[in-house]
Amino acid sequence: MARLTRRKLTPTDIVMWTIGAILIALILWGSIATLARGAYSLDHWIDFTIFGLAQGSIYALIAMGYTMVYGVLRMINFAHSEVFMSGPYTAYYVAAYFYRSGLLEAHPVLSMTMVFLVSMAVSTLIAYLLEMIAYRPLRSAPRLVPLITAIGASFFLQYVFRGLYGSGFQAYPVIRALEGPMYIGPVRILKFQLLVIFAAALLMIALYQFTQRTRLGRALRSVSEDKEAAALMGVDVDRMISMTFMIGGAAAGAAGVLYAIMFKQVHFFMGFIPGLKAFTAAVLGGIGNIPGAMLGGIFLGLVESIGPSLFLDGLGITAPYQLKDAIAFTMLVLVLIFRPTGILGERLAVKKA
């Protein structure tokens, strides 16, 4: 593709750009009107930002799984939301056991570490089996086939877990040590939100370093660049693909426990919406790109939290939080209009695209 020559403006471009410009104008107008009204104090905006960061870092962790699998296989693993659900739902029983036996009160750090490990192990296992059973046999099939399989696998997993654990809610035990607010300077933050943001950031940094610095990570990246060449260089492609799924699964399992700490409810359908949002986050950040998924997740979380108040309040729209999802997806449309590859999306080589 001639990167430097200017593309000719097609009518589609003009229409899209106009839509984009109108949306941006509306957003700006709404924001200015809201700020001018001054219904929210600085404290409120800080609160919104913290909620958004906490929610966004969970999206980012889940998005990791989508983006890594896409990077390697060029497929959307729609069953990833069930990988996300399976871990914390299983670990719930461990957590509930610790709670009953009093271990959770006595040694919160130790028992929560166990809960995390169980959740990550289960999610990793499910992701591994998913790849082995559902996707590997279809690797050379047309691209639509694994996509449909993914949706089928997603339903299958949902209802397997419903059969195993029932269709009701389970409430995660409350960890006393994580309840209540704390103050960093003048900023009020809930303890578990701090934990969620920190844990997610730590995991993401670790994951990024792993792919950039280690031999295994280099092998992973080589498979995502060019499978044939990687195989010729002695990389075990099948193993690397399994590995990708398992790393994504572990991240989702960890995200699941963070989600459970934050929302304290699990049930068999809990993965669907966060999964959809994380997928959006991955596309927003540029699918296939790890830092992009992180950025996309946090961006989405922030927009969902701040957006309704900031953009819609000023426009006089009542009950703006009902439109939270609409805002999130409008953002996706906006980003895709101006940057079709996502915020950090790489320009896909002709071969990949």
Place this chain on the structure above:
Amino acid sequence: MTRRFALVVALVVLAGFTLAGFAQAAPPKDPIGVVTIKKGQPIHIAYWMVVAGPDASLGTDTKRGVEIAIQDKGGKLLGHPIKLSGQDEGCNAEGGQAAATKIASDPTVVAAIGSNCSSAARPGAPILWKAGIPTVSPSNTAPYLTDPKRGPEYDGYLRTAHNDKVQGAVAAQFAIKKLGVKTAATIHDGSVYAEQLQAVFAEEFKKLGGTITSQEAVAPTDTDMRPVLTKIATQKPQFIYYPIFIAAAGHITRQVKEVAGLEKTYLMSADGSFSPDFYKAAGEAAVGMFHSSPDFSAFAAGYKGFLEKHQKKYGEKPIAPFHAHGYDAALMVFHAIEKAAVKEGDTLYIPRKALRDALYATQGLKGLTGTLTCDSYGDCADPRIAVYQQTPENIKKLVNPESPFWKPY
């Protein structure tokens, strides 16, 4: 052969045919259709309730009420066994549409009981009525469904549940008269039930001299309620009314105390989340909050016997507020079938329009929830709504509180 003779012959033949016709017992005529039930065949009643997913306790509860009503009848009506089949309505419009379509496609179905959620009834009830199947809902409370402006497609719709015009008003009176609050915010989830209930509440609250600070909305699948609660907190209401379903109500209840400025706000929800499943979802955070619900202490004397049968049959106490309404809905249907059905020899004919009219003509029927009398739009309840408060004991034991905290009557 005279002309007169020919006339006589013709008359005799005609009379013969007519008599023969009577002797063969033509089935009763009905503008919509007649269900024919031959000897030994069952009378088929279908339920459409939410029996799976997060709101399953609501549907399971009403279904058990229907089952106990059938048991009380000895499983038989007019000498025919009663057959009960069911569909899950999912507590949403799509589910209601699917369930109603499935029931409507079965010509043996005489009457239906359902739905649980008003959102499901809105598209579902017209589909059933198009197939000539009247439906009695045990738990739909949205005012729209029995509104004079609802349109003829709802002509086959009735309910034994109270109309939320009553429930929303009780909540507002409670807030102002008992708690003495002046400002309130509401949250709904876009469902017909919650949207209308909070609207009735807001109207009554303003009429009584209170101020509504904001009317917010969330999606039923939302989990992070902190932003919307922060928005509500900017105006510091003393009271938050969120008559929504279990999942979202659980999240709000848990998160409201984490939001600066709402630590001391009164919380109130309605019968849609008055269930042990909600106590599981909300945990200890639910202690002290209020729920409006049908007043069980005002139920008829037969209610005690019902509870014993329930305990014996299912090994637990009722799990949601509408079991008695389910029982009464079944009672109304049986009663109307007995009135409308025509028996010819061993065959039972149930004319559909006549059955619908018999249901609407229900008057002074002694049910568990009170005396049922239907008005011309299908509101049959004898509504007694009370306010309950959650205590640490009942949250811990995961049961509904026993006695009301406040009654308007």
